[in-house]
Amino acid sequence: MASSVTLLVRVRENGKRTYLTPQQAYEKKLKGIFYLRFRYRGKREWEPVGKDKSAAYAAKLRKEQWLAQMKANDKLGIQVVTSVPENRILLDAAIQKFIGRMRLHRSVKTAGEFENMLTAFRHACSKTYLDEITGDDLLGYVATLRVQGLAARTVANRFARVSCFLKANGITGLVESHERPDYDERVPEAYSEAELHQLFAAARPDERLLFEFFLGSGAREAEVSHATWRDINFDDKTFTVHSKVNRGFRPKDKAERRVPLPDSLVKALTLHHAANPVSLYLFPNQHGQPNGHFLRLLKKLAKRAGLNCGECFNVGNGKKQSCLKAPVCDKFELHKFRRSFATLHHEAGVPARQIQQWLGHSDLTTTLRYLAISDDRNQRTRDRVNNSFAFLQEREKPLTAAVN
Numbered sequence: 551m552a553s554s555v556t557l558l559v560r561v562r563e564n565g566k567r568t569y570l571t572p573q574q575a576y577e578k579k580l581k582g583i584f585y586l587r588f589r590y591r592g593k594r595e596w597e598p599v600g601k602d603k604s605a606a607y608a609a610k611l612r613k614e615q616w617l618a619q620m621k622a623n624d625k626l627g628i629q630v631v632t633s634v635p636e637n638r639i640l641l642d643a644a645i646q647k648f649i650g651r652m653r654l655h656r657s658v659k660t661a662g663e664f665e666n667m668l669t670a671f672r673h674a675c676s677k678t679y680l681d682e683i684t685g686d687d688l689l690g691y692v693a694t695l696r697v698q699g700l701a702a703r704t705v706a707n708r709f710a711r712v713s714c715f716l717k718a719n720g721i722t723g724l725v726e727s728h729e730r731p732d733y734d735e736r737v738p739e740a741y742s743e744a745e746l747h748q749l750f751a752a753a754r755p756d757e758r759l760l761f762e763f764f765l766g767s768g769a770r771e772a773e774v775s776h777a778t779w780r781d782i783n784f785d786d787k788t789f790t791v792h793s794k795v796n797r798g799f800r801p802k803d804k805a806e807r808r809v810p811l812p813d814s815l816v817k818a819l820t821l822h823h824a825a826n827p828v829s830l831y832l833f834p835n836q837h838g839q840p841n842g843h844f845l846r847l848l849k850k851l852a853k854r855a856g857l858n859c860g861e862c863f864n865v866g867n868g869k870k871q872s873c874l875k876a877p878v879c880d881k882f883e884l885h886k887f888r889r890s891f892a893t894l895h896h897e898a899g900v901p902a903r904q905i906q907q908w909l910g911h912s913d914l915t916t917t918l919r920y921l922a923i924s925d926d927r928n929q930r931t932r933d934r935v936n937n938s939f940a941f942l943q944e945r946e947k948p949l950t951a952a953v954n
Contacts, residue, residue, distance in 0.1 A: 555617065556587040557610045560598075565837055572603065586613050590620070600669035604698065609673050639680040639719070645672060648715050658798030659772055667711045685724040688712065692731050699870075702733035739881075740889040740923045741765075745857060752855035757847060759818050760833050764844075764884060766815040768891030768909050771884045772799065775840040777832045779823060787816045791910065799840075802910060809908045845884055846877075853877040892917065893924035 559575040561568060561582035575582065584606035586597040599609040645668045652661040674691045677683050691712065695705045709731050716722070741749070746765070750758050764774060767789045776799040781790050790808045791801050801807070811819075819832070835841040852858060853876070864871045864878035873879035888909060895905050906917040925931060 554588065555610050555613045557606060558585050558587055559583070560585055562837070572606075584609075586610055588613060588617060590617065591624075598669075599673065601666055602670050602673075602698075605670050605673040612673075641672065641675070641677055641680050641683070644680045644719055645669075645715070648718055657772065657800050664711055664715070667708050668715055670708075671712050680719055680721070683716065683721065683724070685726075685729070688725050689729065702731065706731045706733050738889055738919050738923055739886060740893045740920070741886055742927075746890070748857060749851060749855050753851055757851055759822055760844065761848065761851070761887065762815055762818065763832070764887035765890055765894075766812050767809050768888050769809070770802065770888065770910075771844060773801065774833065775831075775842060775844065778830055779832065782811075782816075782819060782823075782832070784816060784820060787811050787813065803912050805910060805912075807907065807910045848882050848884060849877040849879060852879055852882040857882070889920045889923060892920035896921045896924045897928065 557572060558569040559572055559580070559582045561570055561575055561578075561580040563570075563578070563580060569585065570578070570580065572584075581601070583601055584599045584603070586595075586599055586606075586609060588595055588597075597609075597613070599606045649661065649665045649668065652664050656664075671691050674694045675683065675687045677687060688709065692705060692709055695708060700708075716724070750762070753761065760774075763769070763777075767774070769777070769789070769791065773791050776794055776797065777789070778792075778794075781792055782788075783790065788808050788810050791806055793800050793804070793806055822832075830838065831840060833841055833844075835843070853873070858873040858877075858879040859881050860872070860874045862873040862878060862880045864873070864876065871878050892905050892909060895908075896902070902914065902917055902921060905921070906914050909917060909920075911917045
């Protein structure tokens with residue numbers, strides 16, 4: 551009989567941290583980190599196993615098998631040597647050390663992403679020591695991600711994060727370049743004025759202010775979620791992206807910047823601040839902390855506004871959803887507000903270098919890719935395209951004359 555291991559989910563419910571069974575968490579629509587609870591030699595142990603349900607159940611099975619083996623060894627009086635041979639590094643120890651460094655030098659969000667991805671990789675990899683990892687382990691991890699229905703770009707990003715961890719430990723060249731997961735680079739897109747009008751018309755007042763702030767500030771998701779009232783200068787009508795190391799936030803490239811805001815947005819923020827004088831953050835969650843669900847809110851709003859394209863499918867938890875019936879349309883993403891911010895300023899005549907500074911791009915090339923959206927769809931481009939194909943407009947004239 552396998553040793554008992556209980557799988558629980560650590561969630562936040564009614565402002566308090568608690569542990570639920572996976573079924574209870576599912577029924578209450580709560581998500582969190584999976585934990586294994588078990589007894590080892592009379593002592594209760596708790597072991598975090600990440601946020602992925604499939605990986606958590608696999609970890610539970612492996613832990614039960616391990617405990618059963620340890621129990622059998624104890625009965626037979628077999629002493630298991632737990633010391634690590636000289637010059638060999640345990641994979642678990644290497645992962646924990648890497649995550650610790652990430653927490654020191656990177657943002658809380660980035661460190662958390664690495665932790666979740668490396669935890670999932672560890673559960674998909676059966677190796678004990680770091681030097682045992684081969685290309686087959688990496689490709690097996692990729693296959694697991696694809697079976698879960700993750701998008702090609704997501705698979706490539708997770709592969710890159712694991713490769714980054716291995717490179718930090720001096721391990722490279724395990725997979726040939728043609729074996730690496732890739733994806734088709736998408737053409738940068740911005741929201742049209744018609745889409746923005748329709749989106750804001752369907753929004754509640756709080757939603758409209760939130761997404762107008764995304765649009766008017768050109769800020770990244772983490773910058774908006776960590777924006778505090780100190781960042782808003784109501785006299786200068788500007789928003790400054792400040793570093794908040796004590797709160798786990800640092801701007802990308804570790805560079806603060808100041809962005810001028812439109813008068814209409816400043817006026818709306820003034821009213822919002824007056825209505826929420828004790829709030830630290832501009833757009834907190836229900837617990838007063840940085841909100842991590844802006845994308846979910848945007849997709850629900852787009853569905854409500856009737857803007858979904860009807861061609862997108864989302865695959866998750868073994869379920870396939872169409873954006874005709876669910877808020878999963880790929881057309882709507884938070885980063886698209888940054889591109890819209892850039893195109894609107896470009897069309898108004900703001901120099902590219904100034905837009906680059908407001909966006910916080912370290913390279914002008916990235917900004918120019920955003921501005922190309924505006925160049926492709928402005929009236930001057932339309933006139934040039936029509937002039938190039940003006941001869942097509944003449945083809946109906948002789949046909950009409952022949953009929954007469």
